[in-house]
Amino acid sequence: MTITHRTQSLTSTQRDSWIEINLSALERNFKKLQEIIKTDIMAVVKADAYGHGATTLCPILQSLGANSFGVATVDEGVALRNAGIKVPIVVLGATPFWSYETCLSNNLTTTIYSKEQINPLEEFARQNKSRLPIQLKIDTGMNRLGVDHNNCKDIINKLKTSSYLELKGIFSHLSDAQNNDFSLLQKNRFKTALNDFKSTKIPQHIANSFAAINYPEFRYDLVRVGIALYGQEFKFLEPLISLKGRITRIEKIKKGESVSYERIWTAKEDSIIATIPVGYADGIDRKLSNKISAIYNDKKIPQVGTITMDQMMFDISGIQDPRVGDVITLIDSKELTISSWAEILDTISYELICRLKLRLPRIYTRD
Ligand SMILES: *Cc1c(COP(=O)(O)O)cnc(C)c1O
Numbered sequence: 581m582t583i584t585h586r587t588q589s590l591t592s593t594q595r596d597s598w599i600e601i602n603l604s605a606l607e608r609n610f611k612k613l614q615e616i617i618k619t620d621i622m623a624v625v626k627a628d629a630y631g632h633g634a635t636t637l638c639p640i641l642q643s644l645g646a647n648s649f650g651v652a653t654v655d656e657g658v659a660l661r662n663a664g665i666k667v668p669i670v671v672l673g674a675t676p677f678w679s680y681e682t683c684l685s686n687n688l689t690t691t692i693y694s695k696e697q698i699n700p701l702e703e704f705a706r707q708n709k710s711r712l713p714i715q716l717k718i719d720t721g722m723n724r725l726g727v728d729h730n731n732c733k734d735i736i737n738k739l740k741t742s743s744y745l746e747l748k749g750i751f752s753h754l755s756d757a758q759n760n761d762f763s764l765l766q767k768n769r770f771k772t773a774l775n776d777f778k779s780t781k782i783p784q785h786i787a788n789s790f791a792a793i794n795y796p797e798f799r800y801d802l803v804r805v806g807i808a809l810y811g812q813e814f815k816f817l818e819p820l821i822s823l824k825g826r827i828t829r830i831e832k833i834k835k836g837e838s839v840s841y842e843r844i845w846t847a848k849e850d851s852i853i854a855t856i857p858v859g860y861a862d863g864i865d866r867k868l869s870n871k872i873s874a875i876y877n878d879k880k881i882p883q884v885g886t887i888t889m890d891q892m893m894f895d896i897s898g899i900q901d902p903r904v905g906d907v908i909t910l911i912d913s914k915e916l917t918i919s920s921w922a923e924i925l926d927t928i929s930y931e932l933i934c935r936l937k938l939r940l941p942r943i944y945t946r947d
Contacts, residue, residue, distance in 0.1 A: 593941040597825030597858040601632050603640060604946045605818040605913065609811050610644050617792050619799045620783070621645070622670065624806030625660070626652035631863075631934040632810055632820060633942055635663035641809070642667055650804050654679045657688040668748065670715055672804075674725065680704050680712070689713040689748055693725035695735055698745070705744035714739070715749040720769040720786075721762065722755040729773040736777055749783045750774065751804075757790040767798060789813070812918055812929040819918065823911035823936065825856035827904050830896070839893050840885030845870055851897045854881075856908050859890040863935035864910070871924050875909040875916060876902070 613621065623646040625634045638649060638660055648668040651657045654676075657669045670689045677700060683690055692698065692714050705712045716739055719726030727735055729752075739747045752770045756762045770786055783801035792803035793814065811819040831853055833839070838846045839853055854876075860866045869887045873880045874894060881894045896902050911918060918929040925932070 595857065595939075595941050596828070597856060597862070597940060598823075599631075599936055599940045599942045600822040600824065600945050601636075601820050601942055602818070602822075602913065602945050602947060603636075603820075605811055605820045606637060606640060606809065607644060609809055609817045609820075610641060610646070612817065613793075613805060613808055614645065617799060617803055617805075620647040620802035622648045622650050622785070622802055622804045623809060624650040624672070624788075624804050626650065626656060626672065626806070627934040628656070628937060630806060630810050630812075630930065631937040633937070633944075635659055636942075636944055637809075638663060638665050647802065650806075654682055654688060658682060658686050661686045661688075668713070670749075672717075677704075681708075684708060684710060684712065687713070689715055691715050691717050691725070692727070692735075692739065692745075693717045693719075694727060698735070698738065698742075702742060702744040711744055711746045713748045714745050715751060716747060718750065718752045718770060718773055720752045720766040720773070722753050722766075724753070726752065729769040732773050733776065736774075740777075740779075740782075747782055749785060749802075750777070751785045754786065754788060754791055754798075757788050760795070763791060763795065763798070807930055810933065811913070812933060819911075819913045821911060821918070821933065821936065822909060822913060823858070823940070824907050824909050825858040827854045827902070827906050827908060828857055828891075829855045830902050830904055838885070840869075840888060842886050845885040847895075849897075851895050852899075852902065853884070854894045854896045854902060854908065855891055856894070857891055858910065858940070859888050859892055861889045861938060862940050863932070863938040864892070865921070865925055865932070865935075867925055868921060872910070872921065873916070875912065876906065881908070 623641045628634050629637045650670050650672045652673040657671050660669050668689055675690045717726040718729050718732050720729045754763050785800050785802045787798040787803040789805045789808035791798040792805055807813050811817040833847050833851050835847050835849045866887050872883045881896050884895045885893050918932050922929045922932055
C-alpha cells in the first residue's frame with residue numbers, strides 16, 4: 581500500500597480533517613440577495629455565522645453593503661466590534677441586565693421584548709448619561725420573545741419619546757415562514773400593532789431569509805437574512821461549506837467481518853475499509869451511521885459502521901489505487917449537502933451546520 585506523505589498541515593492545527601469555507605460563494609450569494617431583495621439587509625450571524633466564522637465573514641459582508649448585523653448574544657456582538665465592524669449590531673436575543681455596560685461600551689443595540697425591561701434600562705442610561713440604542717420586538721405569534729401585539733401601543737409611545745432609550749427599529753419574527761397563511765396573519769398583526777405609528781426614520785422589519793426571498797411584501801425597511809447567506813436551503817444560492825478528511829488507514833477485511841462499535845455493519849463480501857479522523861465530536865451526528873456517502877476520487881463511497889467520537893470508516897472497495905493521505909469529501913457544494921443529512925435526521929440544515937464547528941479547523945478559500 582502506498583502512503584502519500586505530506587510534510588505540513590493545511591490548517592493552523594494538527595488535525596487532518598477540516599471544514600472549507602468558500603468566501604467567493606459568500607460574495608456571490610450576498611450580491612444575488614441584494615439584487616433580488618432591493619432593500620436593506622441585516623446579516624444574521626448568530627452562532628458564529630451559523631458555524632462559518634463570524635469574524636471572517638462579517639468584514640466581507642460589511643464591505644459588500646450589509647447595513648447591520650444580527651447576533652444572538654452580547655459576546656457575539658463584542659467579537660464583531662473587535663473584528664472591526666462599524667455598522668449597527670443588534671442583539672436579537674435576551675441581554676442579561678448586567679451586560680448593559682458591555683453593550684454601552686461596544687455600542688450594541690439591544691432588544692426590548694417585555695415592558696419590565698424599560699424602567700431599569702432607562703435608569704441605567706440616566707446614570708451613565710447616555711442614550712441606549714434599542715429595538716422593540718413585537719410578538720405576533722411566535723410566543724418566544726416580544727411584547728404582545730395586542731398590548732404594545734403604550735410601550736411604543738413610551739419608547740418613542742424616551743430621553744434615555746433610542747428606538748432604532750421595531751420588528752417581529754415569523755414562526756412558520758414557509759406557511760404563507762400564518763405568515764400573513766402575523767404580518768397583519770404586526771401592521772395593526774403599528775397602525776398609529778408613523779415614522780419614516782424608524783425601520784420596521786419581519787422577514788427572515790425565506791420571507792425576504794419569497795414574499796416581496798414582507799420586505800418592509802429591511803430584511804434579516806441568515807441561512808441564505810450561507811447558501812443553504814435555496815437552490816439558486818451556493819453552499820459555502822465543505823467537509824473533508826484524509827485517510828489514515830486502509831485495510832482489507834474478509835466477508836462476514838464487522839466494522840466499528842456494536843457491529844451494525846458486516847461485509848457482504850471481501851472489502852477494503854478506509855478510516856478518516858472525523859467523528860461525532862466534530863458535529864457529525866452518530867445517527868448518520870451507515871446512512872451517508874462521501875466522495876473519493878470522484879466516486880461515491882458508503883460510510884460503514886457506527887460513527888465514533890473521533891473517526892469513521894468507509895467502504896472503498898470500488899476505488900482504484902487508494903492511498904493513505906488521500907482526501908475524502910463528506911460535504912460539498914453540489915451533491916453531498918447538509919440538507920440531505922438533515923432529511924435523514926429529521927431536522928433542518930440550520931442545526932447541523934452550526935454544529936460542524938465544534939472541533940474542526942476551518943480553511944477559508946476563494947475560487
Ligand atoms: C435567526 C433569525 C433570523 C434569520 O433567520 P434565517 O431563517 O436564517 O434567515 C432572523 N430573525 C431573527 C429574530 C432570528 O433569530
